[in-house]
Amino acid sequence: MPARPAAPKARPPRPRVRKKAAATYHHGDLRQALVDAALAAIAEGGLEALNLRDLARRLGVSPAAPYRHFADKEALVRAVAADIAQRYAAVLAQAAAEAPPDPLSQFRATGVAAVRFAVRHPAHFRVVYTPGLHDHRGDDDPTRAALTAAQAAGVIAPIPVDAIMLTAQCAIYGLSRLIVDDQLPGGAVTPAQADAMTRAVTDVLGLGFLPR
Amino acid sequence: MPARPAAPKARPPRPRVRKKAAATYHHGDLRQALVDAALAAIAEGGLEALNLRDLARRLGVSPAAPYRHFADKEALVRAVAADIAQRYAAVLAQAAAEAPPDPLSQFRATGVAAVRFAVRHPAHFRVVYTPGLHDHRGDDDPTRAALTAAQAAGVIAPIPVDAIMLTAQCAIYGLSRLIVDDQLPGGAVTPAQADAMTRAVTDVLGLGFLPR
DNA sequence: CTATCGATGTAATCGATGCTCACATCCTCC
DNA sequence: GGAGGATGTGAGCATCGATTACATCGATAG
Incomplete structure (x- = not known):
């Protein structure tokens, strides 16, 4: 059996950034997508509601994928905090x-x-x-x-x-x-x-x- | 085999409150002991470091025991917060x-x-x-x-x-x-x-x- | 004194979550 | 066009909160 079966799981098409199309496997800009999704998740349910598996699920990616971009959950949250801090400073x-x-x-x-x-x-x-x-x-x-x-x-x-x-x-x-x-x-x-x-x-x- | 084997597990003797001694099974005042232990654990490592299993372990009690006194972890934390609030008000x-x-x-x-x-x-x-x-x-x-x-x-x-x-x-x-x-x-x-x-x-x- | 019953604790187990590891796939660059 | 690094996958481990069925104890009524 081939490594990638015909219909492994129905997934929403993922936004591509680098190249035009050919959408599968690589995400494109998972790092930024994670930060954005985390920002949204936090806005909805607070920091306690943030969970990496859910984030990965929403982005159509495996639960281990985020760890290619952030050493651990806290590193992601720190990136999110930096993002927020920037907007906050700009507003002021x-x-x-x-x-x-x-x-x-x-x-x-x-x-x-x-x-x-x-x-x-x-x-x-x-x-x-x-x-x-x-x-x-x-x-x-x-x-x-x-x-x-x-x-x-x-x-x-x-x-x-x-x-x-x-x-x-x-x-x-x-x-x-x-x-x-x-x-x-x-x-x-x-x-x-x-x-x-x-x-x-x-x-x-x-x-x-x-x-x- | 009797329900309570000779040496099930070495446990530190538990403080009794109600009666004199005969120390086993029932704790005596697990509720207050949990609040006190939680207070100490939080003082050491903050609220994130609080974990019911560890508390139970320290008090020589099974992981399920705390649930006889608090509906869930948050209920325990609320009791702890009330305790702190009292001391705080007294100090002021x-x-x-x-x-x-x-x-x-x-x-x-x-x-x-x-x-x-x-x-x-x-x-x-x-x-x-x-x-x-x-x-x-x-x-x-x-x-x-x-x-x-x-x-x-x-x-x-x-x-x-x-x-x-x-x-x-x-x-x-x-x-x-x-x-x-x-x-x-x-x-x-x-x-x-x-x-x-x-x-x-x-x-x-x-x-x-x-x-x- | 003893049978009973509510309160309290136990053992076993589930489900969610953070995280790791070996492997697969893709892109880039020589 | 082949090598290698970057990125994603799948399986799985450990921890933790929580639940359930059962065990034990103490108080109380008869």
Whole structure:
């Protein structure tokens, strides 16, 4: 019997990338397909719902195939986290670019953008902040930049910049997480409510470091 | 052959609670023992390292025994989370009781206590704040109480209390999580550094809502 | 005292999942 | 057109959560 029987299993045709057609055996770009599929699976059911066999099944590939591209499950998740981190950073940068240049506007805009991202993509937010999956310590956070510039220009009060930045980072991250983890009184949070909360938080913070 | 052979398997003697001795078969208080063992296992290796078979093994009990006391693994983890939540609340309450009664002191004391708990018991902190495991929305947080009382006494600025409380909660929770998840620049955080950061954050917040 | 019954623990087993290994297939490049 | 590396397959192992039928124990009623 030949190694490849007539009708081994009905499989959906796989998208090809490198060559035109001749669709079988090799996938084309399994690595990226895995990352994309994992992204979708996580968005649906969270990180706990991610499972390599299911991913392989959806891509019409054997359960062992993913291991040709990722050493283990965690490596795949790290790739996914890197992907998410990139989009997240892009969203923040764009928000800052579109906002007026004054420090409070910048600060508020990036804060709102960060919280919005968390509200819209809670599962992705959790993954990108899961310890060990991505390093956020080098993030050149637009918030930091805006605040540093503001103090250099003498627009904000003469308190240690580090303290301000730390407080701002904590408040925005804390708000994001509390919303994402549904741990705020009143239950699930709508996008509009999230925006209002972000504005409230940035205002209170602004009271602290803007001169009056 | 008798149902219970002479030397079935060498097992460590199990602690008895109900009666004096005659140690075999029934454990005594397996439920509590499971919670305690889970607490220890989580403290060592985090929630991912928790596994029912290992727990059963350590307690000298069959892998199926835990299912007599918990419907499934999640039920056990929920019991553990409740246990942690109780200790966490007690720690916060004690810190508030020991601090001077003025609002900033109260606020700072509970903040410091919360962050300290996170630094000392990072795995437990993560578990108690894992979504779905424990409901924190009813937490009568001493911080909230302190701030409400303070505003009632006219000690803080006339800004919406809700905004202040939200900001404070976000900042303290955010700081705790950033430390626990090791996502702050500079790597791992010592208890002393954590205290300093907490004080910095509470001070910046205090600038916002304390009248000047 | 003893028969009974509910509570608790056991043994055996299933199904899902991460991962490995030997082998098959295909593409590229000399 | 042949060799070799890259990629995918199939079979299978180990671990773990969970279930089921059965065993054992302790309390209690008669």
